[in-house]
Amino acid sequence: MFKLPTLPYAKTALAPFLNEEQMTFHYEKHHKAYIDNLNKFLDTDASLKGKSLEEIILSSTGGIFNNAAQIWNHTFYWFGMNTANNSTKPSEKLLSAIVKDFGSLDALKAKFVEEGVKTFGSGWVWLCADKNDKLVVVSTSNAQVPFTNSGPRPLLTADVWEHAYYVDYRNLRLKYLETFWSHINWNFVSENYSSTSVKSLHAAHI
Ligand SMILES: [Fe+2]
Numbered sequence: 001m002f003k004l005p006t007l008p009y010a011k012t013a014l015a016p017f018l019n020e021e022q023m024t025f026h027y028e029k030h031h032k033a034y035i036d037n038l039n040k041f042l043d044t045d046a047s048l049k050g051k052s053l054e055e056i057i058l059s060s061t062g063g064i065f066n067n068a069a070q071i072w073n074h075t076f077y078w079f080g081m082n083t084a085n086n087s088t089k090p091s092e093k094l095l096s097a098i099v100k101d102f103g104s105l106d107a108l109k110a111k112f113v114e115e116g117v118k119t120f121g122s123g124w125v126w127l128c129a130d131k132n133d134k135l136v137v138v139s140t141s142n143a144q145v146p147f148t149n150s151g152p153r154p155l156l157t158a159d160v161w162e163h164a165y166y167v168d169y170r171n172l173r174l175k176y177l178e179t180f181w182s183h184i185n186w187n188f189v190s191e192n193y194s195s196t197s198v199k200s201l202h203a204a205h206i
Pocket of ligand 1: 026030074159161163164
């Protein structure tokens with residue numbers, strides 16, 4: 001069984017960037033529904049028994065993949081955000097890579113926001129590092145994660161499904177993404193950059 005992970009902050013702690021109603025629907029309804037759906041598959045599919053969340057993502061398709069990947073994506077999203085505006089900074093190593101690969105932190109923000117705004121329909125925008133630690137900004141559709149097919153490891157993501165921002169921002173995805181950028185947990189992003197593997201979110205598996 002998988003369980004809904006505990007948020008690293010109170011549901012009200014990201015306000016006014018994300019207010020309690022937005023957080024409640026997103027976390028307690030949408031994220032929880034993916035957990036409940038995957039647990040139903042676990043009840044009936046013996047091949048899933050004992051697998052980590054990442055192993056399920058890398059070995060499944062269809063509804064099992066969609067629900068497992070959405071659990072991973074949402075957990076990763078929550079941990080990438082910080083409750084206090086701009087209170088953390090990228091590590092020296094990460095900042096050097098940002099300057100090398102994008103020119104500046106502001107240029108990375110512009111690229112990330114642009115990629116998120118132009119993602120058609122539902123999906124995710126990501127900052128990732130490839131196997132040579134080169135930074136890339138990519139978007140994925142629906143539940144897709146970047147790291148299937150030996151793709152890059154995620155460092156940070158923003159949910160651009162409408163359910164992620166519509167309560168607080170209506171159709172203003174640009175404003176949501178620009179405000180997201182001032183609430184990044186750079187300690188989390190820097191740790192993911194220093195790691196050589198995809199972040200393990202096994203803690204959700206009990
Ligand atoms: Fe979402």
